[in-house]
Amino acid sequence: MYELPEKLKNLTPYVPVTGQYRIRLDANESYLTAPGWLRQELAAAIEKLDFNRYPDPYTVELCQKFADFFDVLPSQVVAGNGSDELIGLIVSSFTSTGEDMVVVNPDFSMYSFYAQMNGVRVHTFQKPELALDADALIAFAKERAAKLVVLSNPCNPTSLAASQADVLKIVEELSDRLVVIDEAYMDFAEGSILRIAPRHDNLIVLKTCSKAFGMAAIRLGFAVAGTQITLALKAAKSPYNVNSMTQAAGCVLLSHPDYLRGCTEQIKTSRTELYQKILALAKEKAEILEVADTCANFVFLQMLDARRVFDALSARGIIVRLMAPRLRITAGTAEENREVVGALREILD
Numbered sequence: 001m002y003e004l005p006e007k008l009k010n011l012t013p014y015v016p017v018t019g020q021y022r023i024r025l026d027a028n029e030s031y032l033t034a035p036g037w038l039r040q041e042l043a044a045a046i047e048k049l050d051f052n053r054y055p056d057p058y059t060v061e062l063c064q065k066f067a068d069f070f071d072v073l074p075s076q077v078v079a080g081n082g083s084d085e086l087i088g089l090i091v092s093s094f095t096s097t098g099e100d101m102v103v104v105n106p107d108f109s110m111y112s113f114y115a116q117m118n119g120v121r122v123h124t125f126q127k128p129e130l131a132l133d134a135d136a137l138i139a140f141a142k143e144r145a146a147k148l149v150v151l152s153n154p155c156n157p158t159s160l161a162a163s164q165a166d167v168l169k170i171v172e173e174l175s176d177r178l179v180v181i182d183e184a185y186m187d188f189a190e191g192s193i194l195r196i197a198p199r200h201d202n203l204i205v206l207k208t209c210s211k212a213f214g215m216a217a218i219r220l221g222f223a224v225a226g227t228q229i230t231l232a233l234k235a236a237k238s239p240y241n242v243n244s245m246t247q248a249a250g251c252v253l254l255s256h257p258d259y260l261r262g263c264t265e266q267i268k269t270s271r272t273e274l275y276q277k278i279l280a281l282a283k284e285k286a287e288i289l290e291v292a293d294t295c296a297n298f299v300f301l302q303m304l305d306a307r308r309v310f311d312a313l314s315a316r317g318i319i320v321r322l323m324a325p326r327l328r329i330t331a332g333t334a335e336e337n338r339e340v341v342g343a344l345r346e347i348l349d
């Protein structure tokens with residue numbers, strides 16, 4: 001009789017929110033959908049593809065466009081099928097079974113998921129406060145002999161950003177291990193280390209098109225690092241990991257830097273609006289215990305009974321992310337922000 005490997009036995013497929021919701025503020029997606037002119041350019045680019053041919057394994061044109069946008073060298077960039085794929089690739093190729101890896105909590109759950117799949121021991125650095133204490137994390141990683149340290153900055157779900165100085169300190173103090181800084185939300189914040197990433201031979205910075213750029217559907221992410229690491233990533237990845245349609249769409253998208261910066265600004269305006277509305281509500285309602293400052297496109301708030309509020313929002317057709325005792329609410333359109341805050345007010349009245 002065939003028996004599943006131990007690590008698969010208790011694994012269940014990732015279940016995104018299903019069901020019909022009027023307002024979806026649960027996944028930190030952009031609320032801006034591609035405008036007509038962009039759709040036409042995307043369609044035209046895809047129409048030209050040689051569908052019988054394999055994609056470019058090194059995504060040369062795409063990496064060039066990304067490099068132009070972010071002011072790095074194309075040789076320092078590797079594209080992935082979402083940054084998710086790159087996280088999995090990094091964990092599986094830069095660590096071995098039985099080795100140690102450090103993640104922080106709360107943070108993005110995929111890091112430890114891939115560690116488990118690869119038999120890598122996860123040591124979780126519990127943040128006593130929502131903000132990250134860089135010195136404590138450095139000491140923790142050294143004690144655990146971690147080969148790999150991964151964190152998001154700004155952090156999902158706390159919405160807080162560590163300073164550039166703190167992040168560089170982590171990279172430099174842990175210079176004999178690999179540090180991965182996931183900058184999925186850095187478009188909305190200050191303190192990116194993307195441009196200077198290649199100067200550090202133990203650092204990978206991750207980017208995604210799924211958040212500020214509003215292209216979660218195409219699955220496109222990037223890793224930026226020095227030459228030694230980019231070459232290793234290119235060698236370790238599966239050859240045709242980014243399909244031709246995604247490469248073509250990414251090239252079109254990154255050819256419009258002003259449009260992308262405009263989208264980012266609109267989303268920042270929306271999240272500040274949402275943050276201020278929630279902050280004002282928190283002044284009236286004792287049930288809202290804490291609202292974290294936001295450096296991302298979502299607001300993270302602690303409640304007396306987050307589950308009750310989550311259920312009541314769902315019943316009104318509004319889906320947010322429950323991380324009891326907290327809720328994470330993605331910034332939406334002005335109307336969606338008004339609705340979610342109005343609903344919160346009703347629920348708490």
Ligand SMILES: *Cc1c(COP(=O)(O)O)cnc(C)c1O
Nearest residue numbers: 082083084108156184208210221
């Ligand atoms: C959303 C998110 C990503 C994006 O992943 P993709 O696979 O590129 O869509 C990566 N890291 C963090 C922390 C995120 O929240």
